[in-house]
Amino acid sequence: MLKDITLGQYFPGDTIVHRLDPRTKLICVILFIVALFLAVNWTGYAIVLAATVIFMILSKISPKRIFSGLKPMLFIIVLTGALNIFYTKGTPVVEGWMITWEGIERAVQMILRITLLISGTFLLTYTTSPIAITDGLEMLLKPLKLIRFPVHEMTLMMSMALRFIPTLIEETDKIMSAQRARGADFETGGLIKRAKALLPILVPLFVSSFRRADELAVAMESRCYHGGEGRTRMKQLKFAGRDYVTLTLFVLFLAGMILLKRTAA
Amino acid sequence: MSEIIRFESVHYTYPGDELESLCGVSLSIEEGSFVAVVGHNGSGKSTLAKHMNAILIPDEGKVTVCGTDTSDQDRLIDIRRNVGMVFQNPDNQIVANVVEDDVAFAPENLGVEPSEIRNRVDEALTLVGMYEYRQHAPHLLSGGQKQRIAIAGIIAMKPRVIVLDEPTAMLDPIGRREVLSTVKELCREHGMTVVLITHHMDECIDADRMVIMADGYIAADGTPAQLFADPELMERQGLDVPETVKLMYALNKEGWDLPLDALGVEECAEVIRKAVGK
Ligand SMILES: Nc1ncnc2c1ncn2[C@@H]1O[C@H](COP(=O)(O)OP(=O)(O)O)[C@@H](O)[C@H]1O
Numbered sequence: 380m381l382k383d384i385t386l387g388q389y390f391p392g393d394t395i396v397h398r399l400d401p402r403t404k405l406i407c408v409i410l411f412i413v414a415l416f417l418a419v420n421w422t423g424y425a426i427v428l429a430a431t432v433i434f435m436i437l438s439k440i441s442p443k444r445i446f447s448g449l450k451p452m453l454f455i456i457v458l459t460g461a462l463n464i465f466y467t468k469g470t471p472v473v474e475g476w477m478i479t480w481e482g483i484e485r486a487v488q489m490i491l492r493i494t495l496l497i498s499g500t501f502l503l504t505y506t507t508s509p510i511a512i513t514d515g516l517e518m519l520l521k522p523l524k525l526i527r528f529p530v531h532e533m534t535l536m537m538s539m540a541l542r543f544i545p546t547l548i549e550e551t552d553k554i555m556s557a558q559r560a561r562g563a564d565f566e567t568g569g570l571i572k573r574a575k576a577l578l579p580i581l582v583p584l585f586v587s588s589f590r591r592a593d594e595l596a597v598a599m600e601s602r603c604y605h606g607g608e609g610r611t612r613m614k615q616l617k618f619a620g621r622d623y624v625t626l627t628l629f630v631l632f633l634a635g636m637i638l639l640k641r642t643a644a
Numbered sequence: 645m646s647e648i649i650r651f652e653s654v655h656y657t658y659p660g661d662e663l664e665s666l667c668g669v670s671l672s673i674e675e676g677s678f679v680a681v682v683g684h685n686g687s688g689k690s691t692l693a694k695h696m697n698a699i700l701i702p703d704e705g706k707v708t709v710c711g712t713d714t715s716d717q718d719r720l721i722d723i724r725r726n727v728g729m730v731f732q733n734p735d736n737q738i739v740a741n742v743v744e745d746d747v748a749f750a751p752e753n754l755g756v757e758p759s760e761i762r763n764r765v766d767e768a769l770t771l772v773g774m775y776e777y778r779q780h781a782p783h784l785l786s787g788g789q790k791q792r793i794a795i796a797g798i799i800a801m802k803p804r805v806i807v808l809d810e811p812t813a814m815l816d817p818i819g820r821r822e823v824l825s826t827v828k829e830l831c832r833e834h835g836m837t838v839v840l841i842t843h844h845m846d847e848c849i850d851a852d853r854m855v856i857m858a859d860g861y862i863a864a865d866g867t868p869a870q871l872f873a874d875p876e877l878m879e880r881q882g883l884d885v886p887e888t889v890k891l892m893y894a895l896n897k898e899g900w901d902l903p904l905d906a907l908g909v910e911e912c913a914e915v916i917r918k919a920v921g922k
């Protein structure tokens with residue numbers, strides 16, 4: 380059952396979006412988020428929505444997949460919508476009601492904003508392998524090494540975490556089955572009872588994680604790991620024509636959004 | 645043949661331990677040989693192995709690898725690139741989410757050119773028979789496959805020695821066979837020196853030499869045929885013998901007079917057939 384949990388899900392494919400350099404995609408997502416927060420009117424939202432839809436089509440990620448990813452966020456989305464409907468002052472829809480026309484407009488825009496924000500980042504994680512994302516991050520953050528920020532160590536930690544998530548999930552499953560066989564009950568009872576039931580899982584999991592970390596460190600040293608210095612990479616990230624085109628388009632898109640905001644204000 | 649690893653009366657005590665884990669071990673390993681190391685739990689096999697690539701440094705005595713003293717901190721990377729090590733639990737030595745990225749880890753650490761890394765990775769994966777799985781996620785593979793990936797990760801480093809610390813202990817019989825045949829191939833066809841630590845006596849049959857460890861010292865050292873032929877020694881060390889040898893012991897007790905040096909199933913069958921035909 381724990382196996383169903385997916386973090387930073389990646390759907391391999393061979394579309395133009397999949398082939399873009401991870402650095403391009405990371406920069407584009409940031410530009411996209413800035414552009415989204417610059418949208419102040421319907422025209423702005425329409426443009427950002429159009430950009431999202433274009434990338435969805437190009438990457439062959441079905442809307443269904445995006446929506447199923449949105450599901451865990453449903454509560455936050457609905458709550459934001461509701462708050463905006465009830466707490467925006469303006470012309471009431473019906474005399475005496477709290478709901479105003481302005482409230483409805485804002486609610487729809489807020490829901491759109493959150494939905495687009497999440498969908499945009501999903502388009503990144505759905506089309507880029509976690510390793511490519513951390514590699515891209517390492518390259519992009521390289522300048523921070525000048526101020527002694529441990530870029531290599533941080534990205535190595537991220538990729539190790541990604542590597543061990545499935546292993547630890549598998550182990551948790553095993554421990555849970557073992558405890559269940561001894562009569563442990565994880566499904567019933569109140570919050571406190573259930574939290575207590577988790578303790579006999581967390582303790583062995585912690586102990587074994589420390590042993591794992593120890594063995595992993597020895598194995599890495601045995602394979603000549605000695606920090607980021609002098610290290611090369613088998614897979615070199617390389618910008619192609621499509622990366623330059625995409626980046627240019629996104630800069631233009633952002634510039635357009637800035638202009639639009641200026642004229643609206 | 646020349647010597648590649650040398651232990652000179654090595655003593656080692658783990659920090660905080662009272663008892664010595666290695667007490668005066670002297671050992672010389674020939675380049676290109678297949679050495680099996682056996683012994684009961686806690687006899688110091690892993691400690692011995694960790695001295696071979698400078699994970700541990702002797703308290704007393706010295707270890708040399710390809711002529712280099714392992715206590716020389718400046719030569720650490722040189723020593724480790726020459727002596728690759730594979731551990732028991734494959735899950736705790738695979739570092740990447742994709743098979744080929746994991747195999748590339750050691751050459752990347754050594755600063756090898758990207759195109760050369762690609763060649764080494766493809767070569768190593770082909771050698772262990774896992775080339776088709778290069779794009780797979782390691783955690784979805786079987787234990788034997790994972791262990792072969794770990795071996796490929798070492799081969800890509802191009803070491804002269806490969807030390808395997810109970811690589812088959814967590815594997816099912818199929819996985820064990822896969823790993824063992826890979827190891828034998830490395831030694832016999834690629835001239836690599838192999839040090840195999842194991843609990844399974846039948847994995848020692850094909851070794852050139854067998855070393856029995858007990859409580860931090862070397863209790864016996866010889867060819868597998870010599871050592872297995874001494875039932876008292878094996879009994880004293882609490883070690884099992886291969887099924888073939890057991891059969892011979894049993895037959896000899898019944899009054900047969902069979903030699904105990906036919907370890908493989910084929911050879912054993914041959915010896916019995918001859919004896920019966922007599
Ligand atoms: N990390 C450690 N710290 C302290 N003592 C250890 C450590 N690892 C092993 N030992 C001790 O060293 C001895 C030899 O252990 P080891 O080399 O692991 O044996 P083997 O691999 O043959 O089972 C044992 O008595 C064990 O208790």
Ligand SMILES: [Mg+2]
Pocket residue numbers: 689690691809810
């Ligand atoms: Mg051991």
